[in-house]
Amino acid sequence: MSEITRVAIVGAGYMGGGIAQVLAQSGVACVLLDAVAGRAQTRRDEVLAEADSHLARGFITAVERETLTANLSASEDLPGTVGSADLIMEVVFEEISLKHEVLRTIEKHARPDAIIGSNTSAIPIGELAEALEKPERFAGIHWFNPAPLLPGVEVIAHATTDRSLLSGIVTMLENAGKEPAIVADTPGFVCNRLQFALYKEAVQMVQDGAATPEEIDTVVRASFGFRLALYGPFAVGDMAGLDVYANSYVSLERAFGERFTVPAMLKERVDSGDLGIKTGGGFLGLEADEARRMIEARDNAYAQLLKLRRQLREESR
Numbered sequence: 001m002s003e004i005t006r007v008a009i010v011g012a013g014y015m016g017g018g019i020a021q022v023l024a025q026s027g028v029a030c031v032l033l034d035a036v037a038g039r040a041q042t043r044r045d046e047v048l049a050e051a052d053s054h055l056a057r058g059f060i061t062a063v064e065r066e067t068l069t070a071n072l073s074a075s076e077d078l079p080g081t082v083g084s085a086d087l088i089m090e091v092v093f094e095e096i097s098l099k100h101e102v103l104r105t106i107e108k109h110a111r112p113d114a115i116i117g118s119n120t121s122a123i124p125i126g127e128l129a130e131a132l133e134k135p136e137r138f139a140g141i142h143w144f145n146p147a148p149l150l151p152g153v154e155v156i157a158h159a160t161t162d163r164s165l166l167s168g169i170v171t172m173l174e175n176a177g178k179e180p181a182i183v184a185d186t187p188g189f190v191c192n193r194l195q196f197a198l199y200k201e202a203v204q205m206v207q208d209g210a211a212t213p214e215e216i217d218t219v220v221r222a223s224f225g226f227r228l229a230l231y232g233p234f235a236v237g238d239m240a241g242l243d244v245y246a247n248s249y250v251s252l253e254r255a256f257g258e259r260f261t262v263p264a265m266l267k268e269r270v271d272s273g274d275l276g277i278k279t280g281g282g283f284l285g286l287e288a289d290e291a292r293r294m295i296e297a298r299d300n301a302y303a304q305l306l307k308l309r310r311q312l313r314e315e316s317r
C-alpha cells in the first residue's frame with residue numbers, strides 16, 4: 001500500500017475528533033467509531049461546529065472547511081469501517097488492557113496490508129504491539145493537544161515495526177500540514193521526556209525557594225521558551241556555542257551534582273574543537289552559508305515573534 005487515503009479512528013473522544021478534523025480537512029476520508037452508541041455521530045457534529053468557529057476566526061480556509069464535511073463521517077459498523085481503511089488509529093482511554101483489547105479487535109477486521117497506529121501518550125509502543133499477531137504493521141502516531149493547532153506529531157517505531165510503512169504515515173501527516181518526526185520507542189518518547197525533565201527542575205526550584213512559579217513562568221516564556229517556539233535545543237545550542245554550554249554544566253554540576261554533568265557527546269565535540277556554528281559544525285552540522293542564513297532568518301523571526309507576542313498580550317487584556 002502506498003498512499004493513505006482512508007482512515008478509521010477508533011475512539012471518538014477529544015483527541016479522536018481533533019485528529020479526524022486535521023486529516024479530513026486535508027482530503028483523507030476519515031470515519032469516527034466509538035464503543036458508545038451515537039458518540040461517533042455526536043463527535044462528528046462537534047468537530048464540524050468547531051471547524052465553523054475555526055473558519056470564522058481564520059484558522060482554516062473555506063476550501064478546508066468544505067473538504068472536511070465531504071471527508072468526515074461517523075459509523076457504528078466497526079468491522080466494515082476498519083476492514084476498508086488503509087490506516088486504523090486507536091484513540092481510546094489510556095489504559096493498556098483496554099488498548100490491547102481494542103487493538104486485537106482492530107487487527108481481526110483490518111486488511112492484511114493496513115497500518116495500525118496508536119495515539120498513546122505514554123504506554124510503550126512495544127508493549128501495545130504485544131496484542132497483535134502482526135506487530136510489524138503497528139506504530140505510535142502521537143498527536144498533541146489541541147490536534148488541529150499543534151503542528152508536531154511523533155511517529156514512533158517499536159523494535160519490530162516495518163520501517164517501510166513510516167514514509168506513508170509521514171507523507172499523510174505532512175500533506176495535512178503537520179511536522180512529523182520519527183522517534184524511538186523510549187519512555188516519554190521525545191516530547192514528554194524533555195517536557196517532564198524541565199517541569200521537574202522547575203518544581204524543584206520552587207521547592208528550594210529559588211523563584212516563585214510566576215517568576216519562573218516569566219523567565220521561561222521570555223527567554224529560552226521564546227526561542228523554542230521556532231528552534232529546537234540543538235539549533236539554539238549550535239548558535240550559542242557548544243563551549244558556552246559545556247562550561248555552564250561545570251558550574252551547575254558543582255552546585256547540583258551529577259544530574260548536571262556535561263554530557264559525554266557534548267564534551268567530546270568541544271574537546272575536538274567543534275564549538276557549533278562559530279567554528280563550523282555543531283550538532284546540526286550546518287555549512288557556513290547555511291549557518292549565516294539561519295542567523296539572519298532567526299533575527300527576522302524573533303522580531304516578528306516579538307510583535308505577535310505584544311499583539312496577543314494586548315488582545316488578551
Ligand SMILES: NC(=O)c1ccc[n+]([C@@H]2O[C@H](COP(=O)([O-])OP(=O)(O)OC[C@H]3O[C@@H](n4cnc5c(N)ncnc54)[C@H](O)[C@@H]3O)[C@@H](O)[C@H]2O)c1
Pocket residue numbers: 010011012013014015016033034035036039091092093094095098102119120121122143144145
Ligand atoms: N487529551 C490529551 O491531551 C491527549 C494528548 C495526546 C494523547 N492523548 C491520548 O489519546 C488517547 C485518547 O485520549 P482522549 O483525551 O481523546 O480521551 P477521551 O476520553 O476524550 O476519549 C476516549 C474515547 O474512547 C472511547 N472508547 C473507550 N473504549 C472504547 C472501545 N472499546 N472502542 C471504541 N471506543 C472506545 C470512549 O467512549 C471515548 O469517546 C489516550 O491514549 C490519551 O492518552 C491524549
